[in-house]
Amino acid sequence: QVQLQESGPGLVKPSETLSLACTVSGGPLSSYYWSWIRQSPGKGLEWIGFINYSGGTTYNPSLKSRVTISIDTSKNQFSLKMTSVTAADTAVYYCAREWGGGSPSRLDYWGQGILVTVTA
């Protein structure tokens, strides 16, 4: 059974860099896109971006200038860095697997989510 687990600091100071990791177990990294999605308190879902096994990335243009997603295949892990955070970046951050397999793709496995609060 594929499992994803987010890790990282739950508190980040304004103007600093948010850094999260997602560890994947129970399945390979290859053949999938590995995504980050966030949800501000009481709000809807916002797609941040994804990365493939080879390191190819696509970002949401609204966040692109501040976001980097990377992958470490030796650790079965991928990561998110977001610079210059503000209170507006306070959210639950989810990692998820996007997969198509010949059909339109979907997010079929999700991590449990990690709340990141931006506060001085």
Next chain:
Amino acid sequence: DIQMTQSPSSLSASVGDRVTITCRASQSISTYLNWYQQKPGKAPKLLIYDASTLQTVVPSRFSGSRSGTDFTLTISSLQPEDFATYYCQQTYSTPRTFGQGTKVDIK
């Protein structure tokens, strides 16, 4: 970006009711439309992909359909465990975008 507009934003229903949620895409997305269920404090769970294909182990009371750029999620007979928020998502292009959600609560 492709805009996904869900309606209604919330609804109240009783156990056994038939519930319908709609999602409209701002442009053609073929069948690149997924539905997710989210319960408080939990991650979203995939219900339906490719507009109408039920994810493994999802109960058959859930179904999805498409008419042009309009998509529908139907719950044929609402069960107590179905009270949640439902989101649509398009994967036709990037950035991936979600509807704003429909909260289904108890009447």
